[in-house]
Amino acid sequence: MPKPHYKVLIVDDSPDDRAVYKRYLQRDPDRDYTVWEEELSRKGVAASQLIRPDCILLDYRFPDIDGLQFLSQLQVLASEQIPAVVMLTGSGHEGIAIEAMKRGAQDYLVKDALTQESLWRAVGNAIENVRLRRTLEAQHQQLRESEARFRALVNAVPAFVWAAAPDGTMTLVSKQWLTYCGRTEEQLARDWPQLALHPDDYERCVTQWNQALASGSLYEIEVRNRRHDGEYRWFLTRAVPVRDDAGRIIEWHGTTTDIHERKQAEDAQARLLAEVQRINGELQQFAYIVSHDLNEPLRTAANYAALLARQYRGKLDPTADEYLAFVADGAQRMQRMIQDLLAYTRAGGQDLTFTPVDCEALLAHVCDDLQMAIKESRATITHDTLPTVSGNETRLGQVLQNLLGNALKFRGTEPPRIHVSAQRRDNFWVFSVRDNGIGIDPQYIGRLFQVFQRLHTSTEYPGTGMGLAICKKIVERHGGRIWAESLPDQGTTFFFTLLPISSTEGELGIHTYLKGATDIVG
Secondary structure (H helix, E strand, O other): OOOOEEEEEEEOOOHHHHHHHHHHHHOOOOOEEEEEEEOOHHHHHHHHHHHOOOEEEEEOOOOOOOHHHHHHHHHHHHHHHOOEEEEEEOOOOHHHHHHHHHOOOOEEEEHHHOOHHHHHHHHHHHHHHHHHHHHHHHHHHHHHHHHHHHHHHHHHOOOEEEEEOOOOOEEEEOHHHHHHHOOOHHHHHHHHHHHHEOHHHHHHHHHHHHHHHHHOOOEEEEEEEEOOOOOEEEEEEEEEEEEOOOOOEEEEEEEEEEOHHHHHHHHHHHHHHHHHHHHHHHHHHHHHHHHHHHHHHHHHHHHHHHHHHHHHOOOOOHHHHHHHHHHHHHHHHHHHHHHHHHHHHHHHHOOOOOEEEEHHHHHHHHHHHOHHHHHHHOOEEEEOOOOEEEEOHHHHHHHHHHHHHHHHHOOOOOOOEEEEEEEEEOOEEEEEEEOOOOOOOHHHHHHOOOOOOOOOOOOOOOOOOOHHHHHHHHHHHOOOOEEEEEOOOOOEEEEEEEOEOOOOHHHHHHHHHHHHHHHHHO
C-alpha cells in the first residue's frame, strides 16, 4: 500500500537547521514529503500562498518578522485554509510556543530536544488535526445548509410541520404554526395543548397523545385549534415515532393540516342526508296513502265496468260495448301504473339489507316465475357461470325479472334467445342480458331508464314504462350502474355492475345512499 504524500514548507533562517529537518522528514517510514525551504518570514508567507503546503515548520526568530507575526499574516491571507503549523523554538521559549498555538499553530518542538521521531510525530499529528478540523467544519456547514433547506421546506408546505422529543416536548415548530397561533416557539414547546386546543377537545387529545407516547404507536386525531384571533378551526394531526437502530424512540415527526372546510362539508352532507331521509319517509307515506286512495275508486270503476259489460254486452249498440271495454282497460292500466310507481319509490327509498346473493340460484327462481311467458314465447334462456355478489336478493331478483321480461316481451318473429353472463372487471362484476329481439334505435337508448318513458304504444306492447327505471334505481342503490347497447332488428344487450361478495354495504359509502335518495326526491 503506497504511503501518503504531503507537502511541507520549512521557514527557518538557519541552513543547518533546515537541512536537519529535511533529512529527518526523508527518513519517515510512514509518509512521503515534498519539501520547500525559505529563509525569511515574509518570503515564507508568500510561498505558502503559492505552494499551499499541508504543514509549515516555522522558526520563531527572523531578521524581518518573527514567527508570531508570520502566523497573524497567514491567518489574514489564508483564511479558513490555514495549513498545519509546527513552531520550532529554542530552550526557554515555551511561552512563545504556547502563544503561537493560540494563534493557530498545532504543536511546537524545542530544537535542543528534537529527534527525528518527535518531528515525524509532530508533523503527522498536526496534519491530521487540521484534516479533522476541516472535515468537521465541512460537516457543520453541510448540517447548517441542510437545516436551512429543511426549515425552508417545512415553512413551504401547506401543513403545519412539527417535531417533538421522546417525552412529547415540542422541539421544532414551523412558522405557519407560530403565525396561526400567534405564539412563540418557546410558548408552544412549554404548553401547546393548553394554548392551542379547544376546551372540548383538550382531554381527548392529551389522552391519545400520552397513549401514543407510551406505546410508540401512530398518533392521529381531529381537533379544533385556536387561531390568533380567537376563532377555532378543525385540524387533522398525525405523528409518527422515529427510532434508532435499537428500536428506541428518539423523536416524533408530525403534521397538522387544516380540514375545517372538509369538516363543514361533511356536517352539511350529514344534515342533507337527516333531511333526505325525512323527505323520503314522508314520500313513502304519501305514496302509500295516495295509492290506497286512488286504488279504491279505480277498483270500484273497474268492477262496475265489468258488471256493465257482462250484463249489457250485446244489448246495447256496438259503440257502447267498445266504450265499456275502454273503461275497464283504462282502470286496469291505471292500477298497474300505481303499483309500478310504488315499486319505484320502494326501490330507492327503503334501507336495504345486503347479504351474499347466489346469482345462479336467483336466475333459476326468476325463470320459474316467468315460466308461463317462457313457454308461450318458446324462449330459450342460457347463462354462463354466475358469481355470488353482495346485495339485496329481493331487489336483484326484480332487476333480472324486469330485464328477462322485456326480452320476452319485445321479441321479433323468431323465438326469443336470451343469454345471461357476468365478467369480473377491476372491483366489479359486469352482468349482461343479451336477446335477439326487435332492438332499439341508439338515439332512443337514453330514454329507456326514465320514468314513464315508452318507445312503443301500450297496444303494441303492454306495460307502464316503469320497469327499466326501477332497474336503474335498484342497481344504483347497490353502488353500480346500468346501460344498454342495441341496434334495430339486431337485439339488445343490457349491462349492469355489482360489487363482489367481499364488499359490504358499508363500502358503498354515504355517497351511494345519498345519490339514490336524492333521485327519489328529484
